[in-house]
Amino acid sequence: MRLLTLLLITSYSLIVFGCGGGGSKSGERVVEFWQFWTDPKAKAVIEKAVAEFEKEHRGIKVKITDLTWNDGHQKIVSAFAAGRPPDLLELGSDWIAEFAAEGVLRDVSAEALRTQNQYVGWPPAIYRDTCYALPWYLGTRVLYINHDAAGRAGMNIYQPPVTWDMLYDWTQAINNFRPQVYGLGMNAPEKHRLYKKFLPFLWSNGGRILSEDQNYSVIDSRLAITALEFYVKLFKESMVEKQAVLDDLFVQGRLGMVFSGDWLNKKLQGAKNKPEYGVYKVPFPGPGKGGQISFAGGEYLAIPTKADEPVLALELARVLLRKKHSMNLCIATGGATPANIAAGADPYFSDDPVRGIFIRQLQSSRATPANPQWVYIEQIIEEAVEKAMYGKLTAEEALTEAARKITAQLRED
Amino acid sequence: MKDTYAPYRRLTGTLGLLSPWLVIFALFWLYPLAHSAYLSLTNYNPLSGTTELIGFKHYLALFIDPEFLQALKNTCIFVIGTVPVTTAIALILALGVNRKLPFRGLFRAGYFVPTLTATVVVALVFMHLYAQGGYLHTLARMIGIAQPDRGLLLTEGTALGAVMVMDIWVSVGYYMLLFLAALQQVPRELYDEAELSGASSWQKFRHITLPLIKPITLYVILINTIKSFQIFTEIFVMTQGGPVGATSTVVYFVYREGFEKFRMGYASAAAYVLFFVILLVSLIQARLLGFFRSTGDETA
Secondary structure (H helix, E strand, O other), X not given: OHHHHHHHHHHHHHHHHHOOOOOOXXXXXXXXXXXXXXXXXXHHHHHHHHHHHHHHOOXXXXXXXXXXXXXXXXHHHHHHHHOOOOOEEEEEHHHHHHHHHOOOEXXXXXXXXXXXXXXXXXXXXXXXXXXXXXXXXXXXXXEEEEXXXXXXXXXXXXXXXXXXXXXXXXXXXXXXXXXXXXXXXXXXXXXXXXXXXXXXXXXXXXXXXXXXXXXXXXXXXXXXXXXXXXXXXXXHOOEEEXXXXXXXXXXXXXXXXXXXXXXXXXXXXXXXXXXXXXXEOOOEOEOOEOOOOEEEEEEEEEOEOXXXXXXXXXXXXXXXXXXXXXXXXXXXXXXXXXXXXXXXXXXXXXXXXXXXXXXXXHHOEXXXXXXXXXXXXXXXXXXXXXXXXXXXXXXXXXXXXXHXXXXXXXXXX | OOOOOHHHHHHHHHHHHHHHHHHHHHHHHHHHHHHHHHHOOEOOEOOOOEXXXXXXXXXXXXXXXXXXXXXXXXXXXXXXXXXHHHHXXXXXXXXXXXXXXXXXXXXXXXXXXXXXXXHHHHHXXXXXXXXXXXXXXXXXXXXXXXXXXXXXXXXXOOHHHHHXXXXXXXXXXXXXXXXXXXXXXXXXXXHXXXXXXXXXXXXXXXXXXXXXXXXXXXXXXXHHHHHHHOOOHXXXXXOOOOOXXXXXXXXXXXXXXXXXXXXXXXXXXXXXXXXXXXXHHHHHHHHHOOOOOOOHHHHO
């Protein structure tokens, strides 16, 4: 019986203590930092910045936990639900309002006021006149054109498509080389991506998602409907695939044009047998109508309300936001748009024609409305676009339905 | 002297030895099961931690939610489309590799390999196979078959079918192995006697093989039905329920509601509806296939 008791105690000890993670050594202060940079080169930059922080703060250790964009949001919500969030947290721009509304993020308005002239990209971080996060790394989408394919199709690459009509004509012209080359690559109904591709058309045409006071949706406006009608028209002529596949096809020279981010530029730089290409601002409806407005997203640093080390977390955020680390992160990721203004003004960005376009496009880009219901609104927009793309509803019907659903969702808030 | 406490000591010892498993079972199975039943009756918000009891509102809402009904319909189509086909192909393959054929071992291993491969890997391979400009598209063009404008997974009419084909390809090897094990248990003498009586191959299969492998057939159908009702990974990786909900299934619906929209109560209610659907279908299948009847006479 004694042996049995001993066995049981050993088993339970293994279960109870074996499941636990390795905690910090007693007496050592640890700052927990959750972040999404898993690419080895980018991670190395983060680790270097963290090492600098640790050097400046003797006796403090930083524990980095990697998240992925696939399930990061879910893990963050679980951590908040369990009351065990990290001290510093990287957030996507469209999550800030959602978390801020639930009171799980600290007010960093004082820091924002102090540094407002050093960084850009503040709007998504502000919810109800309070700042809840610091902009770290921004991103936008531009139009990539395969000059080889366009040239073969008889298009003048020195007069790239600036208007929607030109974009449509170029798509059709390059399509004549199918199946070897497709004119334009457009996104398949991918969650969290499709809306980022439709919104530039909506915004460029002067459409909006929400009213000024964010009390109801205005996505069923005539301008928005026209934008979706054109998007559907373009869809019918395009190669439709997931973003990763479209990027690969462009690198292989099998796609004439694609809307993509700075990650594609990095991919192209490292590729052999890549086509001659250029990047351009997104087209607009036409002279006198709207502007070349793209989607702006980004990564932000936030401190949870229940952080154990909020002061140190802010110190760590300041180190990560320094110009040299912002620069190095952009160089490592191929990114072109740091939130740090001093880094963005560096010749590395301004003298490079491709990165320069990204900087210019970012200046005329727009972020999604800072609304706690965004996670639902995003899905409603994607469903509407998808229904119109697949002919389930006309553009008008789809957006009327979307406006009704979004308004109902806002009223639930 | 008789030890009156011996049975109790034995019971305590047994429970003691079982207790690590019992504790894990209670913690990681029973508790979540009971807690999700409770959640399905609430409006739990994981971020704010607020919980409001709302009774059966979620269950009632599910039956007028077009997205859930579409997911339920797709799941039923998936089950009806894959289970009989998988079972039939697995049985045919098992009959084939049970014969004395050259390279029999190679065939057995070959059919089983997809089962050993991670679903995500297989899904990625099939995505390339089905893509516009992918292998199937190119093959269809080469032999002059009309191709859809989009990849098979991006065409509303073909997306669910394409996922079903992949699922059949992946699953068939495992069930073939089960059938093969059952076939090897059928006494050879029964076939010899039937041959002496002049029975045809079909008669031998119909009157000897099928009755004797009935328990494993029932097992294959039940397990495959349950697994098919729970289809998720393939959908998550390949289609994310699209296009326009054509491949959305109940488990994918539960995932989206629970882990994207964080409507835990609603997701739990949907999961419980699926649980009862699976229970009902399994009971009907078991009854139709005679699971509850004694098999003593048949095997005597």
